Amino acid sequence: MEGNQRHGDQAGRCLSLAERRERFAAAREALQGLAEVTWQCPSGGGPDGLAGLMEEVDALGMACDLGRVSVLRDALSRGETPGGSAAMTPTQWVRAHAPSTKAGGAAAIVNVATAFGKAVNQPVKEAVESGRLPVRSAATVVSEFEKLSPLLGDLMQEPALTTLVDIAADDGPNACRKVRPFILARYGLEDAL
Template sequence: MSTGTAELEERRARLEAARDALTGLDEVLAGACGNDLGALMELLDEVAARASAGRVVVALEAVRRGEAAGSATHAWIRQHAPSLRQSGAAALARLVVDVAAGDTPTHRRDPDPDTPLGVVWAAVRTGEIEAHTGCAVLRETTRLAPLLQPAALPTATTGLVALAAEHGPAVMRRLRPRLLAEHGRDGTLEDLHTHLAAAARLSTPRIESGDLTEYQLWMTPEQAATLEAAIGPLSAPAPNEQTGEPDLRPAGQRRVEALTTVCATATTLHTGTHDTDRGPDTTLHLTIPLTDLTSGTTRDPGELLADLTDQAVPSATAPLPSSSTARRAGTVLATTADGTLLPPETVRRLGCDAGLLVHLLGARGEPLTLTRILRLYTRGQRRHLLLR
């Protein structure tokens, strides 16, 4: 018996012993004390992760030997790994077939570690992520590949793997705006927001007689940030000033009442029944480096900064050209939309309207200036413009 065969038989015996040890485990758990249960759970989790990785390499070996191939791989896995019939068999089959596709008639070749498949395969074969999670990461990298700079794709894939391993594949889409802002091709984030605008919509009301009216709302990041800036302060809990009793309204009720207040204010503005000049209806805080704010423009950074602040800025404050790793986006602050990324073009457009506070940062992240909240046009003047 060869050395390799003997080692395989020894490992098979250990696996059978582990299987026997897990059988009837619930019957002896009463003897656990202290932190035994936590330590036992950690051990079981590690064993399960290693077993998952073991199934992957065994399935790949079956494909490479021809015991399973192409569409038959799924059936082979379902036959020999019945627990995966519930879910996971298709993802495992897809992954091992993709990995085996890189083989040549004379050599077995693992995927290039600098490709998305190579990054995902390294994580799956070690048990860091499950095969179905790896397939989800590959689907996301396929969507991102045309949008990112080619050199950034392995880095982005590594970040997605780490995020999926920590929080599951469902949260990967949250990282997409950050990846596009930091590693996307020029104008990618702006293009994404433009395409999202066509998909944003507010449904017509679904009215039930004597019951609540239902709406469905889909918004772009810019629209959502503006909405949260408007209703956020109004939806905060408001204790009774006289009695000190807490505000017992649930968050959903406070938010819809805040939205109603904003809509009522807008209605009085258009009808001319609201005479108090309170300035802008909403205030949106953004931080953005000056290099990012001026990217895509031909104007001197000092001139653009002066337009936003009404302050003369020496040309010496003009930053160095932004690098490919620049964030190239503004970050929303001080609302429930914190962290939302907006493209520089959107920030520049918002900078022409009322109620925007831009915290400009220099090339090294140092604060340069804080724009004012009151713009040149008062509410009364804006009302007059509406009549023209």
């Protein structure tokens, strides 16, 4: 199941930027050489086993994705991407400063960062910030909802979006893409399907 990890609800809320950067460095250091010590982890499931270790590393990765979205949102609000010294598009800016996204993922970060600025996407934002929904899945939710929204009545917007969030959190972005007919049948305007 994708996106079932939860970050500490209040952990880190009162850390300064300098303290956060120290912890980022500590996390990178802790991950270096992990392959040499995984043998110390018992086999099997549970929080102390390899399954628990994988869940911890995955939650850290999801937190990193959310961090990229947060930094980009601030860069956009400051006008650094189009008007900065290099005058890049937001996607170019992400790729330039987050080189791991050159292999993919920059567009999802941009789409989610932009979507978080719209009040209608508050359920998506909350799901990502809580660690329930990965950024990649959130980008799919936003994209699918934009396609569905004109075909939904005003009172059906929120339940449809919540359904998309739940499906993407439980089963990933592919499942989210497949439920458009179901959502239209359940929440759509008459003859929308």
